[in-house]
Amino acid sequence: TAVDKFNYRKGFRFSTYATWWIMQAIKRAIDQHSKTVRIPVYIAETKRAINQAAQRIAQRVGREPNLKELAEEMDMPSSKLLDVLQSSRDTISLDMPLEQDGDATFADLIEAKNSPSPEQEVMEKIRSEIIEQALNTLLNPREARVIKMRFGLQDGTFYTLSQIGKLLDVSRERVRQIEEEALRKLRQSDKIQHLKDLL
Incomplete structure (x- = not known):
């Protein structure tokens, strides 16, 4: 003791x-x-x-x-x-x-x-800005919003189709169609292919 x-x-x-x-x-x-x-x-x-x-x-x-x-x-x-x-x-x-x-x-x-180093924080910020710019350039505002929400790029939350549908006042099926069309555009874009190497 x-x-x-x-x-x-x-x-x-x-x-x-x-x-x-x-x-x-x-x-x-x-x-x-x-x-x-x-x-x-x-x-x-x-x-x-x-x-x-x-x-x-x-x-x-x-x-x-x-x-x-x-x-x-x-x-x-x-x-x-x-x-x-x-x-x-x-x-x-x-x-x-x-x-x-x-x-x-x-x-x-x-x-x-x-904690991430200052260099890592800067690189993460640059990546986010590049992705944001690419989505806003290649997609219409609604498609960009759906992709950001589905993949946690808006606020870190991964939204379901139903949640997005309620927020946009459309059906779950309509959100799925918007997402599908947006992903098709992104896959076919030369700009996205170049970004893959950078990111």
Whole structure:
């Protein structure tokens, strides 16, 4: 328990140290009762070793360790440590600082790793504009709208024929005919064939 492990000679407040132990106990309980996906044994063992290392550091320094300190304690590259911590719901706080004096947290790093790069965002925007222009050039407004709605190009939602029919006040069959005609035009267009290579 926290009381048994606490060393008052190090000069840290018991409340700081006990908080760490309490949070670990809560997270372990949640993890045991809510996990529906089983993680590989070696990942679980590595995570257990990480948690033990984090507890040792917390005992020494009187606070939750940062990523660099954990990596050094584990004698493990930071990238591998990140992979293990990301592999499942972990007991290390996402608010854990990456550096002792820095503001960046582990959660920031995960978000940055999973976020598209600025270049990817620009390319996606350019692709969207090219597709939008091609549809508006090759199709009449109604056909363009049907294609955009059917393929999630309007607002990210893939509409059914019936949903589009209600919005356009036409039958489901009429929407199917409009879609079919629009796709025929697109297939036969030289411009679309050139766009395939670009996109």
